[in-house]
Amino acid sequence: MPRSRRTPLRWLFVWLSVGAAGLALVPWYAVEDGFFSLEWRFGFPLAAEGAPALVQALLHGKAWLGPLVLPLVAAACVASRPRTDTLRSRVLVAAGVTGLVYGAAQGFVIGPLGESARQLGMGWGALLFHASLVLVVAEGLSTWAFSRPDPFVAGALLSVVALVAVFVVYPLAVISTRAFETETGGTSALVLVANLASARLWRVTFNTVLLGALAALGSTLLGLTLALAVARSRLRFARAFRFLSVLPIITPPFVIGMALIVAFGRAGAVTNLLGLAGSRYIYGLPGVLLAQLLAFSPVAFLILVDALHGVSPSMEEAAQTLRAPPWRTFRTVTLPLLRPALANAFLVGFVESLADFGNPLVLGGSGFDVLATDTYFAVAGAQADIPRAAAMALVLLVLTLGAFVAQQRFVGRASYTTVTGKGDAGLPLALPRGLDAVTSTVATGWTVFTLAVYALVLTGGFVKALGRDHTPTLEHFAVLFGPGGGGWSSLFTTVVLSLVAAPLTAAFALLTAWLLARQTFKGKKVFELATLLAFAVPGTVVGISYLLAFNLPPFDLVGTGVVLVLSFVFRNMPVGIRSGLAALSQLDPSLDEASLTLGASSSTTVRKVVLPLLKPTVVIALVYGFVRAMTAVSAVIFLVSAEANLSTTYILSQVESGQYGRAIAYSSVLILLMLLAVSLVQVAFGARQIGRRALV
Amino acid sequence: MSAVRFANVSKAYGDVQVVRDVSFEIPQGTLVTLLGPSGCGKTTTLRVLAGLELPTSGQVFIAGRDVTRLPAHERDVAMVFQSYALFPHLRVLENVRYGLDVLGDEKATEKARAALSSVGLEGLEQRWPNELSGGQQQRVALARALVLEPKVLLFDEPLSNLDARLRRRMREEIRELQQRLKLTAVYVTHDQDEALSISDSIIVMDKGVVVQQGGPRELYEAPATRFVADFMGESNVLEGRVEGGVLRVGASSFPTTHRDGVVQVAVRPHAISLERDGDGISGVVRRATYLGDHLEYTVDTELGPLFVVAPVTSQPFTPGDAVTMRLSPEAGGVVVLAR
Structure with a gap:
């Protein structure tokens, strides 16, 4: 035939x-x-x-x-x-x-300003x-x-490049030029120099770096403790700590800060118990740090527990047969093998802390500004100073990029994963006695504390004013979601925009990952770098760059849902790209090639072979895209408008006007909503996984 | 018209030349092997033929048609992969049907069943790939390629993941199938036994260039270069001298058509016979290894160490024995190398 x-x-x-x-x-x-x-x-x-x-x-x-x-x-x-x-x-x-x-x-x-020829x-x-x-x-x-004459690949690649150019590179270029803008609209390097030299910027930068370093150090140590407790301790119920790792994903970051205010603020429940009413001890660095530790330590935990499971038991058994007692084995084998993971956890903590906007906003008080918040006030404050905001955004960008370069330099792709899949029989080392006691205690304490904070968020909406008046009431929910309630419109907008953004984010990220993993083309290195760059841009910078780039023709988008969706997609796609790359590296490329030699085009191959095999990753990317859009703050705070307001920014505005009850009530609704979404997906797709065979 | 023709094909990745100016033709209905060590460019050559890589220069013809710039899915070829590349999310039958489904063939299921039974896998249609043994997976991969009745069937080291016994059986089956269906096939391997046993013709590649092409006998008995002689089974390379149609190596002489002068000579290990005393090259046994059906010796001589394969005798040599060696003039035993 x-x-x-x-x-x-x-x-x-x-x-x-x-x-x-x-x-x-x-x-x-x-x-x-x-x-x-x-x-x-x-x-x-x-x-x-x-x-x-x-x-x-x-x-x-x-x-x-x-x-x-x-x-x-x-x-x-x-x-x-x-x-x-x-x-x-x-x-x-x-x-x-x-x-x-x-x-x-x-x-x-x-x-845009011309008389007859107006854009x-x-x-x-x-x-x-x-x-x-x-x-x-x-x-x-x-x-x-192209190495293969394939219109689908070329089309996909150029589309992705064009989108990255317009929605990642162009806004950053706009920020860079606006940093040089003089009051009269001219351009002068002096503007940037003056802004960079100002004492205020230095103070704020110092605050930011100090907070970032402390939060990174603290969350890494706490993450390590939790990981050791879960993976190695004799504590029976330690495995239950794992669920902590879900919490930061479904919580808008500032909700923790808000809960801390309710508990430890001037009129907080704990403050009153201690008889310190009126004291402001939680505001400033300690409060922000505590909130960030609560928010980021689960992330560090996830990184470190995976690394711990990646340490082959035979390594530790080898050390023990070489006469090393447990403590020494831990110090000389286990811990050094975790080094890349520890560095990663530290850097993730640092970058997350730099990007955090909500916690410094609600807990920073008047004395503790960081770059993320100060940039916002430079734009939204009474005396809007765009060049100063742009200068600060640049500093923030340089700090984050510096952290990433450091990570690439010092950790790179180094992986000490020693589990090979070749039947690594053997028992992991039990922790030395003393260490076991310490990790178990700290891990339990921290978990209880985290749970208490979340319990506060989930229940605080049902009383009149937490800490002062504990009369049960549904008043907050009624104001928000009763007839004519103020919460509906922002909740509806958030859910709709997130539902629009999630599939776009997943599709864009996985397509990019597939291009990077499976295609060779000229300029691939540069392209890879550009996607990495997108990963390092903090939300605040995304927000202000979109504000500056897309509020004038030819891009007149600010204030619409479109710009919010775009910011969700391009802010969240790097994580999708990473998980797509990780999943694709597990898939034998000859599967694609087999499909091609069997007569299927690239697009058919993607549809019939790659996507079905990536189904779990697709689901994760969808859920992640949705949840991140629902909880976004730092970028969208610059972009929302009266017509397109979001849940998070609505809650923040409630916090700023002192309506903690309403803010907490709304937050608990948001958390439950996302918990529901995540579990629904788990049930729907988790069950189908069982019917599938394991991959060859 | 040849089924496949490569005309001066080169492939480079940046500055690295992987395939250089490769030209060959493959006649209809034959099985041709691309043989060479890893990194010699044989797999790249196969992938260029499949359309999975685009050559940097040169042209590729399939059945007389220039397909150089045609993507893989528009070429009439099918490939069996080293890893089999069975789609883990599809059952056996769905895997075999895949190409037919893409084409929109209405008789896909029937044809796929027929292909499965031709490789002896009836009854396994509804299995998942990972429920099959390595040999069965290999057969599914073969059936999946065969069912499309491609103009050229490509094999990329298809047997390297099987154990030795199964490998022999599978290669016999592949050869039988190829001859029965009169398929044109290109087969990549680094195993010279496999190449010798399965091919109509062998193309030996080294460092991206074709070193020699010929039938299995021709390559074994008349290797053109030291590389081919080495690769097509072990050989000792000695210096010899040709004078008036006579080749002298050590104390032995053979008729030759080669020009006069000093030449390199490849001597197969089994073309050397060891004697306790006699005339010939003298040496001392350094190592003796018993391998069941034959013995292997390393002998130190003034020409350097020689590798010798000898039949098992009642009184084998032991290390330290002084021996003399004669070269037997059997076919392919002693070969003058062109370069």
Whole structure:
């Protein structure tokens, strides 16, 4: 039988039609009521608002939009030549690139303030048009620059690159330029120098680094203690500590800070018990640190407990047969093998602390500013000072990037995982007696304390005012979620936007991971670096960079749900990329290749082989994308508006106006909601896993 | 028309040349082996043929058609992988049907069942891949490739994950199937026994270039270079002299067609016979190893240490024995190397 093939769909014609539709059929500019509004259909297509680009060019004095049609025409002329034709490839690339450059140029050159030639925010038409050009370039490049002539791979790659360029690199570039802006709108290096030299910035930076180092050190030690207790101690119920690791994932970080205020604040329950009413001991560094330790130590625990399980028992047994007593074995074998994990835990703690916005906001008091909060006040405060905010954002970015570079340098990919999967029989070392007692005690104490804090959050909403008036009441819930309650709109927005963001985040992250793991192409190193960079950008920096980059035409998005979704996607995708890469490294690449040699295209291979095998990772990426979007604070605080307000920012505003009862009530609803979501997914997908065979 | 033709194919990763200017042709219905040590470029050559890698320069033809820039899924080839690459989320039958499903073949299930029974796996259709033994997984991988009736069937070290006994049986089965169905097949291996036993023709590669191509006998009996002589079974390389159609090595002489001059000569270990006393190269036994059906000796001589394989006798030599050696002129025993 000669291998018969269904005629492949000519995707290029689809892209060109999409591009043409973007020019001729859909409103070119953003319409007044947001991306999903259909108001523009009245008066379409001739009215100025909502007219497609071609109509704008002919009737509404936007003549510069006219030439946009040329690249599409050029591409269409060569489209039906054979794919192996070099002329076709070159024309497609040239036309696509020219169109994209011209499109961007008209967007930026024609400013938003002009009289007759005024730029407006880009809408659906501009989006479709530019997206189609990216894919036209990809089609041209696919037979040219890739190790395999595959239009799907080229299209996916260029789309990802274009998105990263617009939504990661461009905003960072904007921040960098805004840091040089003088009061009159000019540009001067002195502005940045003056801001960097200011005593205030140094003080705030010192606070930030001190807090970061203490939080990192503390959470690493606590994480190690918990890990040892769970993996090695004689404590029977220690395994139950594992559930602690779920808590920080489903808790907006500042909720812990809020609970600490309720317990230890001036009128807190514990403060009153101790007879210290009115004392402010919890505010400032101690409170923020405590809150961060509660929030981050479970993360350190997860890293370290995995590393502990990765230490092969035969290593420790070997040491013991070489006459080393338990204590010495622990000190000379176990602990050194954990070194990379300890360094990782420390760096994760440091970076998380730098990125934390909520806890310093609620607990910092007046004397303890950190970069994340001070950046926010420089933007949102009475005297908005964008260059100062940009300078601080840059400092924050440099600190975080520095931490990542340090991590890559000193830890790198070093892994002391000694378990090989080749039947490592043997018993892990039991902890030395003294150490066992210490870890068990500390771990139990810390767990009880954590539980108490969470119990406070879950119950605090049911009393009038925790610490002062413990009369049971449903009043807080009624105000929030009763008829006409103020909580519904933010809760609804948050859930909807998170549900939109989660699949986008997962799809984007896994596609990127697949490209990185399975494809070779020019510039892969740079591309890998750019995704790593996205991982290191703190939320505050994401927030302010989006605020600065996307609040003016051609990107007029701030205040809409769209910008929130975008910030969720690009803030959370690096973690998805990492888990995708980890999962793909477990999958034999010849599975992909087998599918290709059996006649399946790359897209079919992804659909029929890669995705089914990555199902657990897909689920995790979806849940993570959803939960992180629900709990986001530091980035979105810059981007929310009256119309698009989120639960977290709503709760924060309640805290700021002293409404702790309401804030706690809302937080408990949020936590329960996410707990429910996570367990539903566990039940739905966990059960199906059992029916599946283990991977070969 | 040949089934496969490589025309000056090169492949580089950055500055590293993995395959250099490789050209060969594979006739319809034959099994050709790419043989060489690891890192010699044989697997890359196979992957270029499959369309999994794009050559840096040169052209690839399948059945006369230039497929150089065609992606893997548009080429009429199928591949059996070293790791088998069975899809763990699909049952055996679904694995075999996969390619047919992609093509939209309506008789996919029937054909897949037929392919499974042709490799002797009836009744295992509903198993998961990891419920099969290594040999069975190998057969599923074979059936999955066969069912597409590709113009060229590719094998990438398909037997290297099997134990020695099973390996012999599987290679016989693959050869039998290939001859029965008159398939064109390209087979990559680093095992010269496997290459000799299975191939119509062998292409020996080293450092990215084709060193020699020929039938199994030709390669074994007339290796062109020291590398091929070494790779196609052990050999001792000695210096010899050709004078007027006579090759002299040590005390032995053989007729040859080679030009006069000093030459390198490959001597197979079994072409050397040991005697207690006689004329020939003299030496002292350094090591003697008993291997059941034969003995292996290392003998120190003035020409350097020689490796000798001898039949088991009632009085084997022991280390320290003084011996003399004669070279027997059997076919392929003593070969003048071209370079």
